[in-house]
Amino acid sequence: xxxxxxxxxxxxxxxxxxxxxxxxxxxxxxxxxxxxxxxxxxxxxxxxxxxxxxxxxxxxxxxxxxxxxxxxxxxxxxxxxxxxxxxxxxxxxxxxxxxxxxxxxxxxxxxxxxxxxxxxxxxxxxxxxxxxxxxxxxxxxxxxxxxxxxxxxxxxxxxxxxxxxxxxxxxxxxxxxxxxxxxxxxxxxxxxxxxxxxxxxxxxxxxxxxxxxxxxxxxxxxxxxxxxxxxxxxxxxxxxxxxxxxxxxxxxxxxxxxxxxxxxxxxxxxxxxxxxxxxxxxxxxxxxxxxxxxxxxxxxxxxxxxxxxxxxxxxxxxxxxxxxxxxxxxxxxxxxxxxxxxxxxxxxxxxxxxxxxxxxxxxxxxxxxxxxxxxxxxxxxxxxxxxxx
Numbered sequence: 522x523x524x525x526x527x528x529x530x531x532x533x534x535x536x537x538x539x540x541x542x543x544x545x546x547x548x549x550x551x552x553x554x555x556x557x558x559x560x561x562x563x564x565x566x567x568x569x570x571x572x573x574x575x576x577x578x579x580x581x582x583x584x585x586x587x588x589x590x591x592x593x594x595x596x597x598x599x600x601x602x603x604x605x606x607x608x609x610x611x612x613x614x615x616x617x618x619x620x621x622x623x624x625x626x627x628x629x630x631x632x633x634x635x636x637x638x639x640x641x642x643x644x645x646x647x648x649x650x651x652x653x654x655x656x657x658x659x660x661x662x663x664x665x666x667x668x669x670x671x672x673x674x675x676x677x678x679x680x681x682x683x684x685x686x687x688x689x690x691x692x693x694x695x696x697x698x699x700x701x702x703x704x705x706x707x708x709x710x711x712x713x714x715x716x717x718x719x720x721x722x723x724x725x726x727x728x729x730x731x732x733x734x735x736x737x738x739x740x741x742x743x744x745x746x747x748x749x750x751x752x753x754x755x756x757x758x759x760x761x762x763x764x765x766x767x768x769x770x771x772x773x774x775x776x777x778x779x780x781x782x783x784x785x786x787x788x789x790x791x792x793x794x795x796x797x798x799x800x801x802x803x804x805x806x807x808x809x810x811x812x813x814x815x816x817x818x819x820x821x822x823x824x825x826x827x828x829x830x831x832x833x834x835x836x837x838x839x840x841x842x843x844x845x846x847x848x849x850x851x852x853x854x855x856x857x858x859x860x861x862x863x864x865x866x867x868x869x870x871x872x873x874x875x876x877x878x879x880x881x882x883x884x885x886x887x888x889x890x891x892x893x894x895x896x897x898x899x900x901x902x903x904x905x906x907x908x909x910x
Contacts, residue, residue, distance in 0.1 A: 525794045537742045539717060539767055553673065553894055556629040556651055561871040570593055577602040580632065586612030586638070590619040591640070598765040599628030603633020603655075610637035614897075615661060623647050630655065635663070644669035644693075662687050666716075670695040676784070679710065687712040693761075699723055704731070713737025716761075720744055730754050730783060734765035734791065744761035747776045751783040757790040757811075757835055772798050773801075780806040790835060796820055807855060811835055815843035815866060821851065828876060832861040840865045846889070850876055857897065860886045860904075868905055871898060881905060 529814035555835045561577035568584035578601075583598040584591035591608050594601055601621070610618050612796040620638040621630060631653040633818065635641040644650060647669040655677045657663035660685035662853045663679050667737035672695065677686040685707045686697060696822070701722045704710040708729045718732075718739040721894055725731045725746045732739050732753040739753075746752060752775060755765035768791055777783075782789055787858035788809040801808065807827020813834050822828045828850045841864035850857025850873040857873035860866060870887030873880030880894030882902035894901035895909045 533602055539719065539738055539769060547575065548633035551650060556598070556600055556627075559598075560599050561602040561628070562602070566592065566593075570590075572599060572601055575602075578604040578606045578608075581606045583611040584608065584620075586610040586614060588617060590622040590643070591638070594621065595626075598628075598807045599626070600629045605633055607634040607636055609634075610782055615639050619643050619881045620660070623650060627651075629653065634658065635660065636828075639711065640665040643667055649673070651675075655681065657682055657685070663691075666693040668693050668696065672697045672785055673698040673700070674698070674702055678705055679704045679817055681706045683708040684712055685710040686716075687713050688716060690714055705729055709733050711739070715781045717766075725749055732768070732856070733766060736763040736765070738766035738769055740771070741773055742771045744773045744777065745776075746773065749778045750780070752778055753789055754783055754786055755789040755791045756786045763791070767791065767793045769793075769795040770797070770799050771795075772802075774805060775799060775801045779802045780804070781808045784805070789900075791901045792834070800823060807853070812841060813837075815837060815841065815845070817843070817845045817848060817901045819847050821849045822857065823849070824850045825853045827855040828857040828859070828873075830856070830859045830861065831864055831866060833864050840885075842866060844869065844889075845886075846870055848872070850874070850880065851878065856880075856882050856899070857894075858883065860884075868892060873901070873907070879903060879906060 537765045545603045556606035561575040563577045563579050573596045618639045620635045620641045623642045627649040629651040635661045639661045639904045641657045641663045643665045644908040645667050649671045652674045658680045659680045662684040663682040665688045697718040699720045704725045705726045710728045710731045712733040714735045722740045723744045726748045728749045730751045733753040737832045787807050790811045794810045794812045794815045796817045800821050804825045809830040811832045843866045846869040848871045852875040854877050856878035857876040858881045867887040867889045870891035873894040875896045877898040880897035880901045882903045892907045894907040895910040
């Protein structure tokens, strides 16, 4: 069983990537430019209407929450501009209600608020969906991908939803690009079931879990993640196919989060882990990762309840490899850096100062040299040589 599982995961590594192919990215850019240039016409839209041309709302809509959506968009290349207005559920029962449903084609919804539905925006066969300057609040699922391929969310706010983005389990898949958006007080901000997410210049605060990485991958760049209950959920599905692929954090602030992984799933179990030039400060747990390969470079772990612990992907018997280089582990409770045997990353040029446990405890790691450790409570270095200065 272990051999079969290990074979499956090894094959999966070869196919991992983050981001769209260049030709596809160019197609999306051209479509986005065309949608932004559209000039919707003001219309007296009513609950239950089907939108088939560029349309701009002239007033709020309070819709009773029947089985039919508040609005449906059909056609291709259509822009729905909410005109700063709100589409809300007025009925008492949220279950099964839908705000805006978009069908096969490519669309843009912008400039307004979607409130109180079971599914705020739902796709069904959509090729590309652009969501811009929207506020999603008090929905069960703000954006629900039933069947769709590519999403671009810009300058939007997700506040008080149970789920920010999610999809039909084991049916929908695709890409999710999030730009300059804000996620606050959601149960799960992004549920990445079979989706590849690229998050840039966005903020996440007071959410239950930011990234639920089930058979997905995520790249988080130049973003702020602060005051959340957990940063990510990435678990081993006991031999199943729904394994988290890549989690990659770049140039971001991770501060004052209760934990990196939620209670009962504190270790991020995934195929590849990358962390580059981030500041991790004041978090209530250590960052624990079980993976096949890692690149951890230029980060500062400062005053957390623990530093960084790296281990092999569980029950596969392939030692972790990768590079841990030029990081600072400063005044953390417990160890600064711990590498659990038999993991064999190369440890190069790191600094560990004033941690209450070991500075660097890595008995099976490769010593790349240049590591510095002093004033650590349990000892400075184990398994590699460290200079005091």
